[in-house]
Amino acid sequence: MKLPKLVLLSLGTIGLAGCATAPGPVEVTRFHDAAAIAQVGSGTIFIEAAPGEDASGLELAPYKSAVARELAALGYRETSREDAQHIAQVALDRYISREGNRRGPVSVGVGGSTGGYRSGVGMGIGINLGGGAKDLVDTELAVAIKDKASESNIWEGRAQFAVKENSELARADANAQTVASALFREFPGGNGETVEVWVQ
Incomplete structure (x- = not known):
């Protein structure tokens, strides 16, 4: 089985207090339709x-807001569903793990899937995550950009990020900014390529 090429990128320093040590990378995988790639990044x-x-x-x-900011920076103009040429569908999975083992959700919710990526529960507001120093908040953000007319996906991306639960980057707004920025870095990205975007 051919493994995706792994590339290391650097995500600019995020000016947030409380991050004494640099967190790990955001792992990003992206796919796109070569025939429709000219449509990506505009309209x-x-x-x-x-x-x-x-x-x-x-x-x-x-997370939707963070995705919207990234898409706007790429040249997309957000509009109503009726007037849109493209649809971006956002899925989120947030859970607590310890030493890489999935332990349980951050909050209770029902998830679905998009672009073949797993999605599920989301993070509530003001929830006490609990646990010890080894507890991590794992985030998986998946976005699929569809051509509205054909309803086919022209781009799909997934970003995975694990950070200590007491880090500022575990908080929803900062976490969303981090994973969305990594997901759309060097957009549209290599087709089928997995990259590690390091957060400094």
């Missing part, structure tokens, strides 16, 4: 929760 777009996600849930809101 109008509508951002929504992926099927199975709670469209009105507070846990997804900062």
Whole structure:
């Protein structure tokens, strides 16, 4: 089985207090339709929760906002679903793990999937994550950009990030900024390529 090429990138320093040591990298994997790649990065777009996600849930809101900022910086213009040429579907999975072993969700919720990536529960507001120093908050953010007319995916990306639960980067807003920035770095990225974007 051919493994995806691994590339190391650097994500600019995020000016947040409370990060005494640098966290690990954000692992990013992206796929795109070569025939439709010319459509990527321009035109109008509508951002929504992926099927199975709670469209009105507070846990997804900062991630949708972070994705919207990244897409705007790339040249997309956010508009209504009716007027959009493209649809961006956002899925989120947040859970607590210890030493790499999945232990349980950060909060209770129902998830779905998009672009073949797993998604599930989201992070609530003001939840006490608990646990000891070895507890990590794991985040998986998946985004699929679809051509509205054909309903086919033209780009898919997934970002995975683990950080200590007492880090500022475990908080929803900072976490969303970190994973979304990594996901869209050097957009659209290599097709089928996995990169590690280091957070400094």
